[in-house]
Amino acid sequence: MNHTGTSLKENLLSYFDDILVEISDEHRLTISCKKDSVITILSSLNRNGYNHLALISCVDWIKDNELELVYIISAYTEDSEKGKMNILVKTKIAREKPELLTVMSIYENAEPYERELHELYGINFKGHPRLIPLLLEREYEIPPFRKDFDTRKYVQDVFDKIPFVEDKKGRK
């Protein structure tokens, strides 16, 4: 494991006590934390030069009844060791009424990612200035990217109700 990763791990563990830091791979660092400490961890990473939010993703662990949010952070730097690092900050929240604070104050480009997750997973980001629909045209009872959204049933409900063209109407 490279020096940057281990020193960052020690640094983080000295500041925060309720987090789990794991060096999963060369140049990949996984931080698991509670949902309240996401903001402080991300701002501390940002102060340490990890100033590029590459992605905010969400995984629906339906068996555990939890949604896992993954913030992927890297650095804008010409330092080769630091540039290679990708930090995955993970937190788990309940599937019912999921709520989280927005990270837009730290990373400005979080705005569309949070809008997307709000729409596809139904996560409410508190403090987000415009949580309006991004990609979808309709509203669904269950947010469509969750695992319990039944795509087959949806297709049957929507398309099976539209009648087929009858053969008499001119088609041979």
Added chain:
Amino acid sequence: MRELELYFGPQHLGMVGNFSITLNVEGDRIVKATANPGFLHRGFEKLMEQRTWIQNFPLVCRINVVEPDHMELIYAMAVEKLAGIEVPERAQFIRSIYLELARVGSHLFGLWAYANMLGFDTVANWAMYHRDLVLDLFEEITGGRVYHIYIWPGGVRRDFPKGFKDKIINTLHTIGSCVPDYDDTFFNNRIFYKRSKDIGKITHEEAKRMGAVGQVLRATGMKQDIRKIEPYAAYDQVDWEIPVRTGGDAYSRIWVVRDEMIESVRMILKLLDKMPEGEVYNKIPNPFKWNIPDNEAYVRCESSRGELGLYLVSNGENKPYRAHFRTPSYNHGLTILEKALENESIADVGNIMISLYITAPEIDR
């Protein structure tokens, strides 16, 4: 002056692709711009959760229509990382050459769109012709012109055919010999300079704050390229330079694209010289019964638009549990575009949009 709302796209002539922007305008000036994606949302990431690891290849390459090859690569890289598959050295070289050809093709397509929009129809047609020559090469290796499904977990699907190296060199010489013509008619043209200088300007600080990658970042003076930072395929085997400009405007961005194309051509020639002999793929398990162990991976590569990433999660089954693409156009089209359009004129909307190199299918996925 009264403020009006103007819908720009998806049917507007100046709009490239299925994308729309709502502009609040005062006369000719844009007060506020709001990007509206979603016209091309096909739910690929959800579809991928219901198909096996191999069945996903025809899906991923359709995420970005203009350059499907980097999508194949990123998915193959993620699957290789999860399943622990090695790639032979010759396959790494073939991947690099193939991806650089794809980059040249994609940049020529971008140049077509940009030149066409500025009214340089001659240059646009040259670029389209030269892109077609690159597509001919792809057709010969893979049988497909646009979608190839050539990169595969464990290598590439087949070796280059006999005499293919000379064909690549011939095509590159044809394109390379036209660079002075491109320069005379387009890049050193006063009209291009006047239309693009200081248009859609983004400072270095703003670019970093808003998540810029690729040309948009390199046009603000930062040498950032995933091929250098975290080399994949065979990019660490040859010497090459990262082209950089400092203006941060449309003019600098298009110049970076031009320089990158030339650098890619040079790189392909160097890679062809160094290419070793050997196998081009390692065997993978039976794709119908291929279960990948419980794990997750985040991989990234440099597509012709910037940093492309894929977060892939497996829960031990024969299909992905979750796939999420980090596409470069996402931040360029949703965050930076809105900022770059402020206080510009309506006539420059297409100009700024194409110079930011936005493709709608990448945003919507």
